Amino acid sequence: MGYVVDKETIETDPHFEYGCSFCHEGDADGVTKAEAHKGMVKRPSDNLDTCGVCHEGIVATYKLSLHYTTAGFKNGVSPRFSQEEKTVFDETVFEQSCRSCHASCGDCHVQSPVVSGVNTGLMDGHKFVRKDESKSCALCHGGRVYPEFTGDYGGRPDVHYRNGMSCLDCHSAEQMHGDGVAYDGRRDVENKPSCLECHEKSLSATQEAEEAHAIHEEAVSCSACHTATGYRQCSSCHLGEGATSSPAIVLGDNPRKPGQLTTLRLIPTVRTTFEKAGIRQDNFDALPNYWDSIPHNIQKRTDRTRDCNTCHGESLYFLEESKLPKDGSTKNLELIR
Amino acid sequence: MKIKLLSALALLALFGAVPAIAGESSCIDCHGNADIMKTLVPPPVASSGEGEG
Numbered sequence: 001m002g003y004v005v006d007k008e009t010i011e012t013d014p015h016f017e018y019g020c021s022f023c024h025e026g027d028a029d030g031v032t033k034a035e036a037h038k039g040m041v042k043r044p045s046d047n048l049d050t051c052g053v054c055h056e057g058i059v060a061t062y063k064l065s066l067h068y069t070t071a072g073f074k075n076g077v078s079p080r081f082s083q084e085e086k087t088v089f090d091e092t093v094f095e096q097s098c099r100s101c102h103a104s105c106g107d108c109h110v111q112s113p114v115v116s117g118v119n120t121g122l123m124d125g126h127k128f129v130r131k132d133e134s135k136s137c138a139l140c141h142g143g144r145v146y147p148e149f150t151g152d153y154g155g156r157p158d159v160h161y162r163n164g165m166s167c168l169d170c171h172s173a174e175q176m177h178g179d180g181v182a183y184d185g186r187r188d189v190e191n192k193p194s195c196l197e198c199h200e201k202s203l204s205a206t207q208e209a210e211e212a213h214a215i216h217e218e219a220v221s222c223s224a225c226h227t228a229t230g231y232r233q234c235s236s237c238h239l240g241e242g243a244t245s246s247p248a249i250v251l252g253d254n255p256r257k258p259g260q261l262t263t264l265r266l267i268p269t270v271r272t273t274f275e276k277a278g279i280r281q282d283n284f285d286a287l288p289n290y291w292d293s294i295p296h297n298i299q300k301r302t303d304r305t306r307d308c309n310t311c312h313g314e315s316l317y318f319l320e321e322s323k324l325p326k327d328g329s330t331k332n333l334e335l336i337r
Numbered sequence: 338m339k340i341k342l343l344s345a346l347a348l349l350a351l352f353g354a355v356p357a358i359a360g361e362s363s364c365i366d367c368h369g370n371a372d373i374m375k376t377l378v379p380p381p382v383a384s385s386g387e388g389e390g
C-alpha cells in the first residue's frame with residue numbers, strides 16, 4: 001500500500017533515528033491528519049541539503065549531475081532557438097516544465113517517481129532502497145529504453161537483461177551521483193558506459209567476427225549491427241496527427257560523429273512544439289529530427305551480423321528521403337547514406 | 338574523565354531517547370497500520386465509462 005511504513009524498518013534503519021518530522025516536518029504530536037500534516041514536506045529530498053546533512057559528498061556531486069540539472073533537455077534543443085527565444089525557453093518552458101522531471105534522492109531510493117500523474121507510492125515500506133531499477137529507472141525511462149531492455153515491446157529481451165544484468169550494471173552509481181562536473185549532456189560524460197569496457201575487441205568469438213569488427217571499427221557503431229529488432233521511434237507518441245507510429249531500426253550518419261553509421265531515433269520536437277510558449281524555433285533546421293541513440297535490445301547475432309547483404313546489398317534499414325517526417329528539418333538529408 | 342562520562346551520558350539521554358519518540362509519534366499510528374491507511378486514503382474508484390476493459 002502506497003504510504004504504509006514498515007515498522008521494523010523504523011526500528012532498525014538509522015535514517016529514522018531522529019523521527020519522521022526530522023525530514024518531513026509537520027507536527028508529530030498532531031492528533032488529526034490535518035494537524036499532523038500541517039507544514040509537512042511531502043518530498044524532503046527535493047531539497048538535496050536534507051540528505052546532505054549526512055551524505056554531503058554525494059549531494060555535492062549530485063547537484064551538478066544530469067539527472068538533477070536536466071541540462072541535457074535544454075542543451076539538446078536550444079540550438080533551434082534564436083538568442084531571444086533561448087531566454088523565453090529558459091524562463092518558461094525549461095524552468096516550469098522540463099525541470100519538473102529532475103530526480104531527487106528519494107525518487108531513486110524511497111518512492112518511485114510520479115510519472116504523468118501515476119503514483120505507485122513507496123518502493124518498499126519506506127526502506128531506503130539502495131537500488132531497484134524496476135521501481136526507479138523503469139518509471140522515467142519506461143517510454144523507450146526500459147521496455148526495450150526487458151522485451152515488453154515484443155521481441156527478445158536484451159541479451160544483458162537475459163543474463164541477469166540491470167541498469168546499474170552498466171550505468172554505475174558513480175555515474176548516477178555525478179562526478180562533480182556539470183556536463184551539457186549525457187554524451188559528454190567522461191565515464192559514460194561503453195561496450196568496450198567489457199567486450200574487448202580482440203576477444204571476438206570467431207575469426208569471422210574479429211574481421212568484421214576490424215573492418216567496421218570506426219565506421220559503424222556497435223548498436224548498428226547488434227540492435228536486434230525495431231525500437232521505439234518518438235513519432236509513436238509525440239509527433240501528432242499524421243505520425244507513423246511504428247517501431248523501426250533506422251540506420252544513418254551519426255549527427256554527433258559524422259562519418260559513423262549508427263542507429264538513429266526520431267525525436268519528438270517538431271516546428272510547432274513550442275508554439276504555445278511563443279517560440280517559433282527560428283533556427284529549427286540547425287538540428288535534424290533524429291539523434292544517434294543506443295537502443296537497449298542488444299543481441300549477439302542479428303540479421304546484420306549474419307549476412308553482409310542486409311546492409312551492403314539491400315540497405316534494409318537505411319534512412320531514405322521518402323521516410324523522413326513531413327516538414328522536418330532540412331538537416332535530416334545529411335543523415336542519409 | 339568525569340567530564341567525558343557526563344558528556345556521554347548527556348548524549349545518550351538526548352539521542353538515545355529519540356528512536357523511542359519516533360516510534361511513538363502520531364505519524365506511525367497511522368502510517369504503520371495498513372488498515373487505518375486504507376480508511377484514510379481510499380483507493381480511487383475506477384470509472385465504468387468507455388474504454389474500460
